[in-house]
Each structure stands twice: as structure tokens, then as C-alpha cells.
Amino acid sequence: MKSAEVMVSGSLEIIRRAMSRADGWIVAVSGGKDSTCVLDLVRRVDPSVRTVTSIQEWCLPETSEYLARIPGLIRVASGSDHGTGWAPNWKGAGDVPTGVQWIGVKGSVESSYGQDSVGGVFLGTRIDESAARKMLHRVRGLLFFSAKNNTWQCSPIAHWSVRDVWGYIRDRGLDYNKAYDRMSEIGVQLSAQRIGPLAIDKVLGLGQLAILKRGWPELFNRYAAEHPEARSYV
Amino acid sequence: MFDPLRITAYLQCGVESDWTLPIDAILYYQAMRKKFGAQDVTVSGGYATKKSLKAAMPLRIVNQGLDTWFYSASFAQWELGRVEGSDHWNKRFDQTLVDLVDFSGRRGRVVVEQGQYRAYHMPIFYRHAVSVSWYVVGDGDAVSELLRFVDCIGKKSSQGWGAVLRWNVETCPGDWSVRGDGGKLMRALPADDSRQYTSRLIYTGFRPSYWHRKNQTMCEMPNE
Numbered sequence A: 001m002k003s004a005e006v007m008v009s010g011s012l013e014i015i016r017r018a019m020s021r022a023d024g025w026i027v028a029v030s031g032g033k034d035s036t037c038v039l040d041l042v043r044r045v046d047p048s049v050r051t052v053t054s055i056q057e058w059c060l061p062e063t064s065e066y067l068a069r070i071p072g073l074i075r076v077a078s079g080s081d082h083g084t085g086w087a088p089n090w091k092g093a094g095d096v097p098t099g100v101q102w103i104g105v106k107g108s109v110e111s112s113y114g115q116d117s118v119g120g121v122f123l124g125t126r127i128d129e130s131a132a133r134k135m136l137h138r139v140r141g142l143l144f145f146s147a148k149n150n151t152w153q154c155s156p157i158a159h160w161s162v163r164d165v166w167g168y169i170r171d172r173g174l175d176y177n178k179a180y181d182r183m184s185e186i187g188v189q190l191s192a193q194r195i196g197p198l199a200i201d202k203v204l205g206l207g208q209l210a211i212l213k214r215g216w217p218e219l220f221n222r223y224a225a226e227h228p229e230a231r232s233y234v
Numbered sequence B: 001m002f003d004p005l006r007i008t009a010y011l012q013c014g015v016e017s018d019w020t021l022p023i024d025a026i027l028y029y030q031a032m033r034k035k036f037g038a039q040d041v042t043v044s045g046g047y048a049t050k051k052s053l054k055a056a057m058p059l060r061i062v063n064q065g066l067d068t069w070f071y072s073a074s075f076a077q078w079e080l081g082r083v084e085g086s087d088h089w090n091k092r093f094d095q096t097l098v099d100l101v102d103f104s105g106r107r108g109r110v111v112v113e114q115g116q117y118r119a120y121h122m123p124i125f126y127r128h129a130v131s132v133s134w135y136v137v138g139d140g141d142a143v144s145e146l147l148r149f150v151d152c153i154g155k156k157s158s159q160g161w162g163a164v165l166r167w168n169v170e171t172c173p174g175d176w177s178v179r180g181d182g183g184k185l186m187r188a189l190p191a192d193d194s195r196q197y198t199s200r201l202i203y204t205g206f207r208p209s210y211w212h213r214k215n216q217t218m219c220e221m222p223n224e
Helices: A003-021 A033-045 A061-068 A131-140 A162-172 A179-185 A208-215 A217-226 A228-233 B023-036 B095-100 B140-147
Strands: A025-028 A050-054 A073-077 A120-122 A143-146 A151-154 B003-011 B083-091 B120-128 B131-138 B164-171 B202-205 B216-220
Touching: A003 A033, A003 A120, A003 A143, A003 A151, A003 A162, A025 A033, A033 A162, A061 A179, A179 A208, A208 A217, A208 A228, A208 B120, A217 A228, A217 B202, B003 B140, B023 B131, B023 B140, B131 B140, B140 B164
Parallel strands: A025 A050, A025 A120, A050 A073, A120 A151
Antiparallel strands: A143 A151, B003 B131, B003 B164, B083 B120, B202 B216
16 A cells, blocks of 8 residues: 555544544635645545635635535634734624624634534644644644534644645545645745635744735735735735 | 936846836835935934925826826836746744843743744745836936936845846837837726726736825736
8 A cells, every 4th residue: 555545544544533423523624725635535434524614804816716616615704813913804793795604703613613513623734834733733633622612623634744735636636726826836835835814923924925915916905905014024 | 308218227136026116116216215315314213204205206197187197117028038936034033142132030032923023934036137127208317317326126135136237228219118019018007997998907006106005096907
């Protein structure tokens, strides 16, 4: 068996174990490559699993297009400013588009989405993304119960590298967010290609907005017109 | 007397900027510096003068009297042999010097996640070519005078990016500042509400300061 096959079968096994621990699992989808990969892995085990995304007021057009292509995706929204202090998301329940569930100002998919019916959340987090994630999975493993969120959490691809993720997407012929093609086109390294809210405080120092300005100049202009602080990070 | 001009910068190294790199922004900056004069006094954390100054530019103004006025100056015309690349600049507090920090006698930690010592690993995107040109309609002598003091263009010039070896300002047989050969668009052109456009309009700046919201609107843009 090839190492990639071992890795995939290991992840599938973790997903099976997770599902045997609790009912009502969901897959948290951001629109990025990691959640694309996790979604496919989970659906190989249970095609009926629910998928949830937290939509953003500001996001890349390719992300919106990609999320629209995922069947049965449940959309929720929060007012989280992702630690920036200057880039609030939706202001309140009345502000979000029709059909989107409001989960509170500081809500997250893991903590707030229909708590009664969610037994666990599959996430696409990986240890090579940050020291904090490395520490979390080293201490708590890939499957653990989060007392804070009162749900199980499972990161089946925590030990995968960015190349493993792209290898899986290619081998399985999965649809993916085309924003990655644009990032490759402008010369952003694979490890620095991120999808998510346009401004997250923890990654502003890694050039998140500089990449936006280079790859999506018009979107950046609109965003900076609304949030002038954005120009401090390019 | 305004003439059609071709301005060429001969580059020593890559330029860190948007591909548009408008020459009117470069000239505007120099004109403002000239207007402000020598900086003979500084104020800690502020500006020595709060006067709002306007600098006369040696360029023809298009749409004079309208909100959408702009200078008759093209975006940068890069040579075909240009290259593009990306690099990074980094900022990280040197932890070996932590004993020099005054924590006022208490235990402390230098926070690199936020604040003054926040660590950065920021990408920069650059272009390089032997030369880059612009087309303007303006006063050649005045333009040359302003460009005398421009020894670098784009961002991160303090780190050596965008060094200019020399400038050349010459008269041009035709006005290519707004529309070039074959009607090719040479700069952002504010959209005319009464016109139907086949190409997609872009929200962008159309006059200096290009980053400022008041100078941005829906524009027809040339291809990169």
C-alpha cells in the first residue's frame, strides 16, 4: 500500500471512530482546500452528513461560487470580526441574507450551530498551519471532546501536508475553490494560500491583505473604502 | 505649453507596486513635496503643518470642471521583456535582546502577536524591466524638473526596491496618454453613466491620491 493510501485509510478510520462516538456530526466548510478534502472523506463514510458554512459579508468571488456548488450546504452567519477590531462581519440577524441562520455576534460553527442536534464537528485543521494547532493536536489528538463547545471535534487530516491535500484533491478529481488558481498565478506559495474571511487578525502579519490587493485589486479597493485600516497591512 | 510626452525610467532593480504605477501619482508626490518645501522641523508623532495645500501639476487636466477630472497621464507601459516575482519582508523582535527591555521591575514578555513588536512575514510582489514608460500631455521642462528628485519608485524604496538609474523625457508624435495606438486604453477612465460598456467596469482610483476613496469610482480599465 502506498503511503498516501495509508494516510487516507487512516483518516477514514478516524472518521468512522468519530461517528461511532456520537450522532449528529456536521462538516464545517470554509471553502478552502482542507475542508474540501475533509468533506469528501466524510462523505465516503456517510454521504448524508450535514455540511455547514459560516458565510462572510466580504469574501472572494471564487469562494462564493464554490460554496454555491456544494449541494445541501447549510449557511450560518455571525458578527465575528476575527480579532481585528475594525472589520466587523454581519451586524445582526436582520442584516444577513434570507435563508441564513444567525448564530450570534461571536458565534462559531463549532459552538453555536443548533447545539442540541450537533454531536460533533469535522474540521479541516492541520498541524502545519500554526504552532497553536500543532500543540492542540499533540495534546488532545485528532478526535476529542470539547467541553467549551459541548461537542466532539475531529480533524481527520491534521497530519496531512499541503501537498497531501492537493494530491488527494487531484487524485479524486474533486471540485475546488478556483481562488487557489489565482493565488498560484500571482506567485503565492502553496503554504501561504489561505481561504477565509478577508481579514483575520492572526494572519494579517502574513500578508493576507497584500495578497488580496495583488490578486483581487478591485475587491481590495472596495474593502479598503469600507475599512480604511486595511491599507495598513499591504 | 503642454505637449505630448513620453517619459521613460531606466530601472536598476525591481519595482514593488501595482502594475498600473501611475506617473501622475509620482509627479503629484514630488509637486507636493516642492510645495511644502524643505522639512526643517519635525513634530513627534505628528505633522509640522496641518495646512491643506494644493500643488499645481505640469499636466493637462481632462474633464476639467467635472467631479471625474483626471490628469492626462497613462499607466505604466512595461516592456515586453519584463519579469514578475514575489519576495517577503520580515519583522521579528530579536529575543536575544530581551534583557534590554524595561519592564519597570516586573516580570514581562515581549508580545509579538500584536502591538509595537508584532511579527510580520509580508509578501511583496514586484516587476522588473530594463525600462518602463508613460505617456502624458504636459510641460516637458516642468516634468523633468520634478523627476530630477525621483531616485526610486514604488514601495519599499528604503530597502532598495524601485531604484531608478535615470529618467528620459521626450516629445512624442501623438497623444497616447488616455488612448494609445489603435484606441487602446492607457489608463483608468471614469465611466460615463450615459454610455453602455461591453467590458466590465472596475472600482478603482483615477487620479492621485489613487488610494483615497474620494478619488475612486467605477472605471473602464486597460488589461494588465
